[in-house]
Amino acid sequence: MIETQNLTRKFGTLTAVDDLTLRVEDGEVFGFLGPNGAGKTTTVRMLCSLISKTSGDARIDDYDIGKKEDSLKLRKIIGLVPDNVGLYESLTASENLDYYGTLFDLTDSQRKESNEHFLKLLGLWEKRDVMAGSFSKGMKQKLAIARALIHNPEIIFMDEPTANLDPESAKTVREFILGLKKEKKTIFLNTHNLDEAQRICDRIGIMNTKLMALGTPDELEGSVHGRKTVIQLRQVNDPVLDALRGLNVRNLTKEDNKLTVDVVKPEDENPAMVDAIVGAGGKIESVFVISSSLEDAYLKLVREDR
C-alpha cells in the first residue's frame, strides 16, 4: 500500500508537487498521468526516497518515507524503473542484473534464476553477454525493468516504462505489467500513454502539480459528458418520440432520423428504449453507446487548469 498525505515538494520557489493526498491499494495498477513538468517523476522520486519531501507524509506499507530507520527496509520492498535508465554501460546485461542482485543480498542461485527469468521474459536473453552501453534505448529500458524486479519487490514504480519502446516491445511490457498484477504486485505507473493507462490501470490519477482527478478509467471518462445511446431509425415520428418520453429519458435529441439519449447504465436502459420504440411501430436500424474518451477527460482537466 502506498499512502501520501499532503505530500509537497518545492524546488526553491517552484512547487513541483503540491499537497498530494493519495492511496494506492495492494495489488493495484495505478496510473499517474499529467503534462510535462506536472510533478510525476518528483512524486516517484520522493516515494522511492531518492529526494526528500518538503512537507506532508508518505508511507509504503508500514514504513515512513523520510524516516532514516525505515529507508533500508523500504528499498527492499520497492523496485524502481526510473525515467532515465542509468545502467552500467560497460557491464553486460547479465552483469548489470547480477550487480543489483548482490546489492540486495540475493544468493548466487537466486541471482542466476532471477537473471534468466527476467531476461527471457523481456526478450533480452540472447543479449545477456552484450555490454549495456551498446544497447538501443528500448533494450536499455527493458533491462532497467528487469533490474527493478531482480529482488522480487512487492511495489514497483515505473516512470514511463514504455516511452522508448516499439509497439511490439511496449505490448510485451504491458503484458508483463499485467503478469505482475496477477502476482498481486502493486504498480505505480507514470505514463503519457492514455491508451496504455486505460488498458492496464485499475485507477488513474491526473496530476498537474496538484492531483486534479482520481478514479477508474470509466469514472474519469464519465466525468466529461457521460455516456449516450444513439439510436438510428428508419423514420422518427411522434409515436416513437412519445414512447421514449414516456420512459422519462434524459436529454432526448433528434437529428434527422437519429435519436440521442443520455444514459447511465446503457445495459439496463437500452432494452427498455428498444422495446418502447418497437412497440410504437418504429423500425430500428442500429443502436450504439458512445462515451467520452479518457483523452477527452484528460484534456478537459489539464486545459481548464491553465
Ligand SMILES: Nc1ncnc2c1ncn2[C@@H]1O[C@H](COP(=O)(O)OP(=O)(O)OP(=O)(O)O)[C@@H](O)[C@H]1O
Ligand atoms: N532537481 C530539480 N531542481 C529543480 N527543479 C526541478 C528538479 N526536478 C524537477 N524539477 C521541476 O519540478 C517540476 C516537476 O518535474 P517532474 O520531473 O516531476 O515532472 P514530470 O511530471 O515527471 O514531467 P515529464 O512528463 O516531463 O516527465 C518541473 O517544473 C521541473 O522543472
Ligand SMILES: [Mg+2]
Ligand atoms: Mg517525468
